[in-house]
Amino acid sequence: MIYLDNSATSYPKPEIVRKSVCNAFDKYGANSGRGAYKMAVNTTEEIFKCRQKACSFFNAKSVENVIFTYNCTTSLNMAIKGIVKKGSHFIISDLEHNAVVRPLEKLKNIGIAEYSIASVQNDTKATIESFEKQIKRNSIAIICTGASNVFGIIPPYRQLSDLAHKHGLLFILDCAQVGGVIPVDMQKDGIDILCCAGHKGLMGPSGTGMMILNDSIFVESLIEGGTGSNSVSSIQPDILPDKFESGTPNVQGIIGLSNAIDFINQRGIYNIYKHEKALMKYLQKQLENIEGIVLYTDFFSNQIPLAPILSFNIKDMHSEDVSHILSQRNIATRAGIHCAPLAHRKFKTLETGTVRISPSIFTKKSDIDLLINCVNKIAKLN
Amino acid sequence: MNRIVVKFSSVTYAMKAKAYIESNGGNAILRKGVKNTVNEGCAYSLVVNGNIDKILLGLDINKIKYTGYELLK
Numbered sequence: 001m002i003y004l005d006n007s008a009t010s011y012p013k014p015e016i017v018r019k020s021v022c023n024a025f026d027k028y029g030a031n032s033g034r035g036a037y038k039m040a041v042n043t044t045e046e047i048f049k050c051r052q053k054a055c056s057f058f059n060a061k062s063v064e065n066v067i068f069t070y071n072c073t074t075s076l077n078m079a080i081k082g083i084v085k086k087g088s089h090f091i092i093s094d095l096e097h098n099a100v101v102r103p104l105e106k107l108k109n110i111g112i113a114e115y116s117i118a119s120v121q122n123d124t125k126a127t128i129e130s131f132e133k134q135i136k137r138n139s140i141a142i143i144c145t146g147a148s149n150v151f152g153i154i155p156p157y158r159q160l161s162d163l164a165h166k167h168g169l170l171f172i173l174d175c176a177q178v179g180g181v182i183p184v185d186m187q188k189d190g191i192d193i194l195c196c197a198g199h200k201g202l203m204g205p206s207g208t209g210m211m212i213l214n215d216s217i218f219v220e221s222l223i224e225g226g227t228g229s230n231s232v233s234s235i236q237p238d239i240l241p242d243k244f245e246s247g248t249p250n251v252q253g254i255i256g257l258s259n260a261i262d263f264i265n266q267r268g269i270y271n272i273y274k275h276e277k278a279l280m281k282y283l284q285k286q287l288e289n290i291e292g293i294v295l296y297t298d299f300f301s302n303q304i305p306l307a308p309i310l311s312f313n314i315k316d317m318h319s320e321d322v323s324h325i326l327s328q329r330n331i332a333t334r335a336g337i338h339c340a341p342l343a344h345r346k347f348k349t350l351e352t353g354t355v356r357i358s359p360s361i362f363t364k365k366s367d368i369d370l371l372i373n374c375v376n377k378i379a380k381l382n
Numbered sequence: 383m384n385r386i387v388v389k390f391s392s393v394t395y396a397m398k399a400k401a402y403i404e405s406n407g408g409n410a411i412l413r414k415g416v417k418n419t420v421n422e423g424c425a426y427s428l429v430v431n432g433n434i435d436k437i438l439l440g441l442d443i444n445k446i447k448y449t450g451y452e453l454l455k
Binding site: 032033034035036041044045048051052062063064227228229230231237239240241242 | 391392393394395397398401412413414424425426445447
């Protein structure tokens with residue numbers, strides 16, 4: 001199978017990740033942060049190592065600020081619902097995933113909070129102005145994706161964090177599509193809360209994610225329970241990361257993630273980005289030669305930076321039909337709305353969706369050639 | 383040179399302190415449930431050999447929160 005759906009989840013996982021997960025079932029089978037027998041301490045140490053690596057990877061302020069979750073959606077829910085107060089207002093971009101939109105819509109529907117949508121434009125200044133226009137007296141945060149999961153567009157998040165801080169707002173970055181592909185630095189980029197998946201660009205196992213807090217942010221916990229600390233008290237501990245990590249963690253997943261971060265560091269994030277971007281440039285160039293292909297972004301333009309994600313359509317065909325034919329040829333792509341109706345509305349693709357191609361470090365040029373060949377045949381038959 | 387127990391409210395802080403002490407050439411052993419932690423419930427501690435003032439100063443400078451310490455005989 002040619003797998004081109006790495007924006008949903010990366011596949012295959014690096015060998016070191018697969019092996020470490022299997023090994024963890026044997027070697028680190030105890031609960032973490034609970035017992036004090038040898039296997040429990042060793043397991044706790046492994047979890048801590050992953051926290052250290054993630055802290056360094058994203059240049060977080062402190063290791064305890066790295067909070068393990070189960071995916072990026074959980075992280076975003078924890079962040080949004082953890083900072084909201086009655087009457088709060090949020091500003092989001094018009095590229096956001098439902099992981100941002102739905103929690104906010106729910107808060108809106110139960111009368112807790114409201115939100116406004118700002119437009120990401122080709123011009124950074126215009127984008128900043130669009131966000132600034134939406135700021136109200138009761139605004140508490142700007143939430144922005146690191147890159148659109150459909151079109152790869154990278155909003156000017158560093159400038160948006162400056163804008164947020166200028167107005168006393170928090171800045172939350174959804175790193176689902178950039179973690180492990182594009183360098184993100186919590187200090188330089190001014191990120192107050194970073195939400196990330198572990199199983200996408202970071203190449204870790206499913207069921208892993210992180211919410212990383214910068215210092216001095218008050219976030220309420222969403223889930224309370226056993227943390228292995230201050231157990232006599234019926235009140236949830238206020239210390240990090242315990243406050244947000246009630247219940248047994250995904251030990252094997254986190255150990256896999258730890259090895260995945262090592263893998264990314266060994267390969268080099270710039271090399272990964274360069275490899276994937278070169279494939280998308282090549283794909284774009286080839287698709288441009290096929291009659292009936294509709295493209296939405298331009299990897300050769302310097303107007304707006306793009307993550308290595310390419311969406312396309314074949315004229316007069318639904319994206320699901322194209323993706324279905326490709327799947328019959330053993331090529332895995334993702335079609336439809338990609339849980340991002342805002343982005344599709346912006347690009348007027350809500351009706352047809354798009355066929356999304358998202359490579360990984362393991363994608364070869366020959367994989368893209370096979371895809372192009374198949375798309376060419378589908379377009380000619382249409 | 384003393385043998386001391388440094389107490390932490392969270393295993394993450396204990397691990398952070400352990401990493402700090404070991405990176406400075408010391409040795410720290412993670413333990414659970416030392417005396418005087420009964421009222422707090424579960425807690426972790428490190429058994430460390432070294433100069434108590436130096437160790438605690440290092441933890442303070444590195445903002446590694448501990449809840450207390452005691453000398454071991």
